[in-house]
Amino acid sequence: MASRTVGVIGGGQLARMMIPAAVELGIPIKVLAETPGMSAAIAATAVGDYRDLDTVLAFADTVDVITFDHEHVPQAVLRALVERGIPVRPGPDALQYAQDKLLMRQKLGELGLPMPDWASIESASELGAFLDDHGGRAVVKTARGGYDGKGVRVVTEPNGADDWFTALNEDGRGGALLVEELVGFRRELAQQVARRPSGEIAAWPVVETIQRDGVCAEVIAPAPDSAPRAAGIAQDIAVRIAEGLDVTGMLAVELFETTDERLLVNELAMRPHNSGHWSIDGSTTSQFEQHLRAVLDLPLGATGASAPWSVMVNILGGPADASLADRYPAALAEHPTVKVHGYGKESRPGRKVGHVTACGDDLDDVVFQARSTAGHFDA
Amino acid sequence: MASRTVGVIGGGQLARMMIPAAVELGIPIKVLAETPGMSAAIAATAVGDYRDLDTVLAFADTVDVITFDHEHVPQAVLRALVERGIPVRPGPDALQYAQDKLLMRQKLGELGLPMPDWASIESASELGAFLDDHGGRAVVKTARGGYDGKGVRVVTEPNGADDWFTALNEDGRGGALLVEELVGFRRELAQQVARRPSGEIAAWPVVETIQRDGVCAEVIAPAPDSAPRAAGIAQDIAVRIAEGLDVTGMLAVELFETTDERLLVNELAMRPHNSGHWSIDGSTTSQFEQHLRAVLDLPLGATGASAPWSVMVNILGGPADASLADRYPAALAEHPTVKVHGYGKESRPGRKVGHVTACGDDLDDVVFQARSTAGHFDA
Numbered sequence: 191m192a193s194r195t196v197g198v199i200g201g202g203q204l205a206r207m208m209i210p211a212a213v214e215l216g217i218p219i220k221v222l223a224e225t226p227g228m229s230a231a232i233a234a235t236a237v238g239d240y241r242d243l244d245t246v247l248a249f250a251d252t253v254d255v256i257t258f259d260h261e262h263v264p265q266a267v268l269r270a271l272v273e274r275g276i277p278v279r280p281g282p283d284a285l286q287y288a289q290d291k292l293l294m295r296q297k298l299g300e301l302g303l304p305m306p307d308w309a310s311i312e313s314a315s316e317l318g319a320f321l322d323d324h325g326g327r328a329v330v331k332t333a334r335g336g337y338d339g340k341g342v343r344v345v346t347e348p349n350g351a352d353d354w355f356t357a358l359n360e361d362g363r364g365g366a367l368l369v370e371e372l373v374g375f376r377r378e379l380a381q382q383v384a385r386r387p388s389g390e391i392a393a394w395p396v397v398e399t400i401q402r403d404g405v406c407a408e409v410i411a412p413a414p415d416s417a418p419r420a421a422g423i424a425q426d427i428a429v430r431i432a433e434g435l436d437v438t439g440m441l442a443v444e445l446f447e448t449t450d451e452r453l454l455v456n457e458l459a460m461r462p463h464n465s466g467h468w469s470i471d472g473s474t475t476s477q478f479e480q481h482l483r484a485v486l487d488l489p490l491g492a493t494g495a496s497a498p499w500s501v502m503v504n505i506l507g508g509p510a511d512a513s514l515a516d517r518y519p520a521a522l523a524e525h526p527t528v529k530v531h532g533y534g535k536e537s538r539p540g541r542k543v544g545h546v547t548a549c550g551d552d553l554d555d556v557v558f559q560a561r562s563t564a565g566h567f568d569a
Numbered sequence: 570m571a572s573r574t575v576g577v578i579g580g581g582q583l584a585r586m587m588i589p590a591a592v593e594l595g596i597p598i599k600v601l602a603e604t605p606g607m608s609a610a611i612a613a614t615a616v617g618d619y620r621d622l623d624t625v626l627a628f629a630d631t632v633d634v635i636t637f638d639h640e641h642v643p644q645a646v647l648r649a650l651v652e653r654g655i656p657v658r659p660g661p662d663a664l665q666y667a668q669d670k671l672l673m674r675q676k677l678g679e680l681g682l683p684m685p686d687w688a689s690i691e692s693a694s695e696l697g698a699f700l701d702d703h704g705g706r707a708v709v710k711t712a713r714g715g716y717d718g719k720g721v722r723v724v725t726e727p728n729g730a731d732d733w734f735t736a737l738n739e740d741g742r743g744g745a746l747l748v749e750e751l752v753g754f755r756r757e758l759a760q761q762v763a764r765r766p767s768g769e770i771a772a773w774p775v776v777e778t779i780q781r782d783g784v785c786a787e788v789i790a791p792a793p794d795s796a797p798r799a800a801g802i803a804q805d806i807a808v809r810i811a812e813g814l815d816v817t818g819m820l821a822v823e824l825f826e827t828t829d830e831r832l833l834v835n836e837l838a839m840r841p842h843n844s845g846h847w848s849i850d851g852s853t854t855s856q857f858e859q860h861l862r863a864v865l866d867l868p869l870g871a872t873g874a875s876a877p878w879s880v881m882v883n884i885l886g887g888p889a890d891a892s893l894a895d896r897y898p899a900a901l902a903e904h905p906t907v908k909v910h911g912y913g914k915e916s917r918p919g920r921k922v923g924h925v926t927a928c929g930d931d932l933d934d935v936v937f938q939a940r941s942t943a944g945h946f947d948a
Contacts, residue, residue: 193894193911210589213611214849216893216911216923232592233611470593474906489902496875514595515572523868527853532572532595544595 193218196482197249199240200259201228203533203542204462204478207470209233211479217486221259222249229533230259243267250276257439257485258461261288279387279438279485280460287435288460291368292333298455301434303427305455306446307371313355317369318348324371330354331368342404344372373454375446379413380465381424382442384480384490385432392480392490394473396424399444399465402506405540406464408560409502411472411495414553423453431458440481442466464504464542469493471529471547472500497549499556503564505544508537510569514544521566528563539569572597575861576628578619579638580607582912582921583841583857586849588612590858596865600638601628608912609638622646629655636818636864637840640667641714658766658817658864659839666814667839670747671712677834680813682806684834685825686750692734696748697727703750709733710747721783723751752833754825758792759844760803761821763859763869764811771859771869773852775803778823778844781885784919785843787939788881790851790874793932802832810837819860821845843883843921848872850908850926851879876928878935882943884923887916889948893923900945907942918948 196212198205201223209232212219222245223234235252238245240263247270250256255277268282280288287294295308307324311317321328330351332341345351351367358365378401383393395412412421428443442463444456466477475483475491483490508514514532521530525548532544544567548559575591577584580602588611591598601624602613614631617624619642626649629635634656647661659667666673674687686703690696700707709730711720724730730746737744757780762772774791791800807822814837821842823835845856854862854870862869887893893911900909904927911923923946927938 193892193913206592209611210592213585213589213592214908214910216909216913218913219611232588232598474908483901488897489905491901492906494906513572518867522862522870526868526871527873529593529853530595531593534572534595534597 194254194486195220195252196485197222197253197256198230198233198259199246199249199256199263200224201230201234201237202259203229203535205230205233205259206533207462207467207476207531208478208482211476211482215479215482217482219482220249220253222246229535231534241267243270246271247274250274255279255485257481258285261285261460265289277387277485281436281438284435284437285460288458290333291331291457292366294458295368297435298431301430303430303455304452306373309369310366311351311369312366314348314352317345317351317367320369321346321348327372329370329372331370333366333368340404373446374449375454376449377413377447378456379416379424379445379447379453380409380442380463381428381445382440382463382466382469382477383425383428383432384440384477384484385437386484386490387438387487390490391429391432392475392493393425393428394466394469394477394493395495396421396445397465397468403540405504405506405542407504407506409465409468410553410557411468411500411502420447420451420453427453427455431455439484440466440477464545467531467545468500468502468547470531472496472549497556498551499553500547500549501553501556501560502545502547503560504542505532505546505564505567507539507541507569508535508543508567510537513537514567517566521563524566525559525563528559530563537569543567573633573865574599574631575864576601576632576635577609577612577638578625578628578635578642579603580609580613580616581638582608582914584609584612584638585912586841586846586910587857587861589849590855590861594858594861596861598861599628599632601625608914610913620646622649625650626653629653634658634864636860637664640664640839644668656766656864660815660817663814663816664839667837669712670710670836671745673837674747676814677810680809682809682834683831685752688748689745690730690748691745693727693731696724696730696746699748700725700727706751708749708751710749712745712747719783724748752825753828754833755828756792756826757835758795758803758824758826758832759788759821759842760807760824761819761842761845761848761856762804762807762811763819763856763863764816765863765869766817766866769869770808770811771854771872772804772807773845773848773856773872774874775800775824776844776847782919784883784885784921786883786885788844788847789932789936790847790879790881799826799830799832806832806834810834818863819845819856843924846910846924847879847881847926849910851875851928876935877930878932879926879928880932880935880939881924881926882939883921884911884925884943884946886918886920886948887914887922887946889916892916893946896945900942903945904938904942907938909942916948922946 195218206229397411398413400408442459574597585608599614776790777792779787821838
């Protein structure tokens with residue numbers, strides 16, 4: 191039997207970062223990219239629309255297992271792949287919960303997992319009722335299509351989501367919005383696990399994620415000052431979700447650590463996730479290698495840390511009138527121990543165009559090294 | 570300025586292992602491969618003969634700097650690239666010493682570096698005279714074209730290299746063979762350094778290399794029981810060679826540690842080298858990332874080890890009737906902390922088709938982990 195080829199739908203930086211892992215492990219990898227010249231272009235053997243069934247089927251016929259750079263492939267396309275006998279990991283039954291936040295909340299409720307109060311609302315009056323019950327403030331989310339803070343809004347008035355209700359009705363699907371209590375949290379955490387179809391699960395230590403404007407800005411691994419009990423709870427939550435939703439491949443669970451010391455599930459991602467980029471340089475097995483192992487149903491790798499602390503800082507936007515590469519000489523000269531990652535993307539305000547990771551024994555120094563390196567790439 | 574593209578001539582596993590480093594650092598990379606489907610095929614934007622000037626010039630026009638998977642590109646081709654204004658790293662003046670072992674010995678002699686007694690010989694009688702002076706045994710090497718033990722022979726009779734003399738005369742070039750004393754050595758070491766065109770040099774710790782049948786089988790980093798003085802001498806030798814020969818990119822110096830505690834230069838390689846594969850998993854900066862930084866004249870990365878010990882074991886030959894991938898389930902399940910590297914090559918007796926690296930605190934355990942993992946891939 192020859193090596194089985196992994197096919198990745200989507201050509202962004204998550205697909206890109208699977209490529210080094212595949213090349214090193216000796217696993218053939220192909221990418222279906224949305225357009226030419228994307229981050230993962232070096233492995234893009236096909237370019238086309240992932241919503242088009244024929245495009246996806248033609249690509250799938252060239253690989254042995256399908257996985258994803260993102261969660262946007264329509265259910266109809268996913269189910270057609272499965273009917274054709276192509277392994278899809280994660281499969282459509284799992285992915286639906288990453289694609290629809292209302293479904294996700296319902297399912298997590300059935301599993302008895304801790305999360306913010308929530309409701310499915312279809313009108314301003316239902317929103318008003320939720321606001322009345324939750325101190326006059328709440329978070330409204332579109333069930334589908336949100337990412338990096340898009341499709342998320344804090345509201346204080348019953349008519350604060352009227353435009354979204356109108357849009358939902360206009361596009362003919364009708365449907366509801368998700369409203370959640372505004373949780374008083376001390377910080378945000380993320381717990382990653384990988385799960386094979388045969389059931390094996392591997393977990394990394396829980397990490398702290400620092401968001402700015404709804405976008406992940408920094409990750410500290412492991413989360414500082416985490417009581418072993420809290421770390422255990424975070425892992426237990428992620429394992430229960432991975433098993434309960436039959437996730438295969440990487441799962442990231444974003445968590446609120448509340449001011450009263452509870453952990454509540456915020457969001458899910460069924461793919462490698464920004465909160466795990468530190469693992470490329472800071473863990474025996476990176477989330478990207480682990481994702482490949484998991485979707486191929488290979489034994490999972492060790493998730494130990496190679497240093498006591500790893501800190502990842504995103505390069506957001508990048509230099510305004512230059513490429514990342516222009517800043518390499520100064521950044522690399524000043525920080526020879528920091529790993530710089532570029533995604534081969536044009537700089538644009540707010541866009542994730544790269545990240546840096548520092549590892550070491552002293553958290554203050556590691557934070558300084560990472561932030562200072564990333565600072566070289568500011569606009 | 571956009572990112573500068575590195576062009577690699579040669580599509581073998583050394584080019585392959587540059588690809589993950591390039592993708593992670595955000596450096597575009599293109600490969601001129603000898604044939605389709607080689608190890609580095611994922612980055613092969615051209616396929617053709619590296620001895621053909623037009624082929625190489627056409628490839629060079631698509632990149633910003635040229636470097637190499639091997640040292641076999643003819644001087645005439647290299648010099649034509651330089652004349653065209655294309656940066657070639659290492660350049661032809663340096664590469665000639667890696668291409669011709671007689672030139673190398675002459676140059677190292679001029680630099681006053683320690684090495685075995687040697688001579689340039691053109692006849693059986695000259696070989697006989699050398700044997701008489703060196704206890705009746707010596708090593709004869711072809712000046713050009715040898716690798717992995719090929720073109721190297723222990724002789725005890727004056728006519729022991731007659732076939733090579735005949736071949737040299739027949740191919741019309743005439744020319745000499747290299748003869749060297751048979752050094753009584755305790756073990757073999759390798760010292761790697763990287764050097765930028767602007768002069769900066771970075772060194773890794775000296776490693777022990779274990780050869781079988783003239784081919785590198787295992788590497789232990791750092792070399793066990795190395796006195797700090799010996800490690801310093803090894804580094805000093807490599808730095809003097811890198812500077813004296815104007816090497817840019819990676820340089821590996823293979824050394825004999827003699828039974829009387831001297832270090833003698835055996836061979837040179839001006840490219841990433843088997844003795845440095847451990848650095849992918851065991852050093853802050855791998856030899857492949859460092860090579861890219863060096864040939865782009867970017868600041869070099871830190872060469873600290875991420876664990877006290879790293880042990881690399883080559884997968885030689887590979888399974889006879891199967892692919893490497895068939896052995897992954899058992900190997901990965903038993904050794905979750907070991908990093909397995911496959912080169913995407915067909916198994917063939919004696920061929921380097923992959924390697925494994927184990928890292929850790931306890932040398933005995935690390936050696937066991939690496940050997941046991943590699944053992945899963947035996948024929």
